[in-house]
Amino acid sequence: MKILRDVLLGVMTATAVITGTQAAAYADPAPVPTSEAEKPVSTAAKPERPDGVAKIQSGLPVRTLNADGNFYVWSDDRNKALLYPGDAYDGWPEGWNNRVDVIWNNGFPGRYDDVNVYDYATWSGSAYACVGNGDYWDLRRGDYVFSWVNDGADAWQRSPLGRRVHDNGSGHIWVDWCGNNNR
Amino acid sequence: MSMSRAFCVLLGAAALSGCAGAPVETDVLHRAEQILIGSCMARQNLKYWPQPKSWTPDMDLFPYVVDDVEWARENGYGRTRRQELGKTAAPSEKYFRALPEDRRRAWLTTFHGDRAAALEAELPIGGTVGHSANGCAAQAWQELYGDKGRWFKASRVIQTLGNMRIGQTQADPAYRAALKRWSECMSRTGFSAATPLALRKQLLAQQGADAESNDKKAATAEARCAMETGLSKTARDLDAANAEALKKRYPEEFENAARLRESALPKARALVSEQKKGNLT
Numbered sequence: 001m002k003i004l005r006d007v008l009l010g011v012m013t014a015t016a017v018i019t020g021t022q023a024a025a026y027a028d029p030a031p032v033p034t035s036e037a038e039k040p041v042s043t044a045a046k047p048e049r050p051d052g053v054a055k056i057q058s059g060l061p062v063r064t065l066n067a068d069g070n071f072y073v074w075s076d077d078r079n080k081a082l083l084y085p086g087d088a089y090d091g092w093p094e095g096w097n098n099r100v101d102v103i104w105n106n107g108f109p110g111r112y113d114d115v116n117v118y119d120y121a122t123w124s125g126s127a128y129a130c131v132g133n134g135d136y137w138d139l140r141r142g143d144y145v146f147s148w149v150n151d152g153a154d155a156w157q158r159s160p161l162g163r164r165v166h167d168n169g170s171g172h173i174w175v176d177w178c179g180n181n182n183r
Numbered sequence: 184m185s186m187s188r189a190f191c192v193l194l195g196a197a198a199l200s201g202c203a204g205a206p207v208e209t210d211v212l213h214r215a216e217q218i219l220i221g222s223c224m225a226r227q228n229l230k231y232w233p234q235p236k237s238w239t240p241d242m243d244l245f246p247y248v249v250d251d252v253e254w255a256r257e258n259g260y261g262r263t264r265r266q267e268l269g270k271t272a273a274p275s276e277k278y279f280r281a282l283p284e285d286r287r288r289a290w291l292t293t294f295h296g297d298r299a300a301a302l303e304a305e306l307p308i309g310g311t312v313g314h315s316a317n318g319c320a321a322q323a324w325q326e327l328y329g330d331k332g333r334w335f336k337a338s339r340v341i342q343t344l345g346n347m348r349i350g351q352t353q354a355d356p357a358y359r360a361a362l363k364r365w366s367e368c369m370s371r372t373g374f375s376a377a378t379p380l381a382l383r384k385q386l387l388a389q390q391g392a393d394a395e396s397n398d399k400k401a402a403t404a405e406a407r408c409a410m411e412t413g414l415s416k417t418a419r420d421l422d423a424a425n426a427e428a429l430k431k432r433y434p435e436e437f438e439n440a441a442r443l444r445e446s447a448l449p450k451a452r453a454l455v456s457e458q459k460k461g462n463l464t
Contacts, residue, residue, distance in 0.1 A: 108290075110238075134296075135314050136312075138311070142310045142311050144309055145308060145309045147347075177237070178346065179242075179246075180346075
């Protein structure tokens with residue numbers, strides 16, 4: 001594991017250099033794929049949202065600062081990184097469910113600067129993990145798990161709690177703190 | 184951004200539990216960190232406004248349920264304080280938004296770093312969180328704590344343990360039974376809510392002239408029901424027990440964080456003092 005980590009870090013560092021001055025100045029956002037990474041495990045289709053379960057309504061203003069900041073996801077399968085720009089305060093790229101390998105919260109520090117990543121879409125009751133401002137997770141390394149779920153009766157998907165985030169992420173939303181922030 | 188610091192104080196267990204340090208100490212350390220980040224950004228001709236330790240102080244006070252009737256009657260769900268904090272954020276948001284795209288990127292890179300150098304922390308819940316090592320945030324950790332890598336590990340681990348404490352409490356059957364009683368109590372007072380957090384979010388999302396008075400009515404009912412149904416006591420007892428259990432399970436992690444904070448305090452106090460005198464920007 002240590003060797004793999006060193007390799008991954010080495011690749012990250014090397015890519016930062018290879019990508020040239022722009023990367024050095026502006027931080028190339030693209031996480032680096034590696035041949036050492038395990039291939040994503042094929043997962044069963046996720047269930048549909050049950051009737052009566054609401055989509056989370058964020059308190060986030062329509063146009064916020066972090067919309068200008070950056071939240072990145074990377075997929076080995078798609079071989080590219082994706083930036084959520086503009087007013088996309090929540091969501092997930094179409095067709096990327098269960099395919100994300102690296103996530104990076106490069107948002108502007110301030111209100112709503114943390115990111116919930118959901119096992120299902122951002123539905124009330126869905127399990128989630130939270131990425132702090134400035135932090136990144138290489139999901140291929142170690143067992144990142146969905147560590148939170150709504151504590152209420154409508155926590156209809158309690159079972160994904162503890163499931164690995166790797167290749168299971170399917171939604172994100174900006175939040176103002178990491179922790180019990182769902183409903 | 185924050186954990187449940189004030190709740191730790193209410194428990195009287197700040198030094199012993201999974202809490203992130205005594206509040207006065209963490210206040211000073213946070214302020215010092217913000218001063219150092221501001222200085223670092225200024226050296227790059229970039230503006231930085233100090234961030235508050237928390238954007239949601241009501242959640243820090245009451246991570247499970249509002250259970251102080253007097254506080255609820257006076258503050259509702261802390262809407263006014265949240266709004267005040269929001270106003271403090273406005274200048275930095277306006278500044279950042281006005282920057283051209285390339286300058287925004289440069290600002291973020293200066294603050295967060297470029298990921299070419301990495302700090303890492305293995306989390307007790309699984310996974311290894313990473314952070315750039317060469318931005319102003321990391322530089323501030325280095326200056327304040329003397330070892331940015333050690334501090335990053337300690338801070339992320341302690342934060343995770345604090346969240347684990349809350350998660351364990353909420354998953355406990357005794358908590359869930361009390362929560363059900365609380366929800367039934369709230370229904371009898373005219374409020375439909377499965378959880379206190381759901382009610383709080385619902386109320387805080389409302390706007391208009393009556394919003395704050397509605398907050399106060401709901402929060403007061405919430406606090407009364409929390410006391411009557413035993414949710415308050417159950418949550419506090421479980422929280423304390425879980426904190427103690429985590430401390431026993433992860434003694435080195437807590438001791439390591441405490442040592443780092445303690446050794447950083449003299450410098451932090453000096454920085455804050457200098458700023459008060461006007462010797463620092």
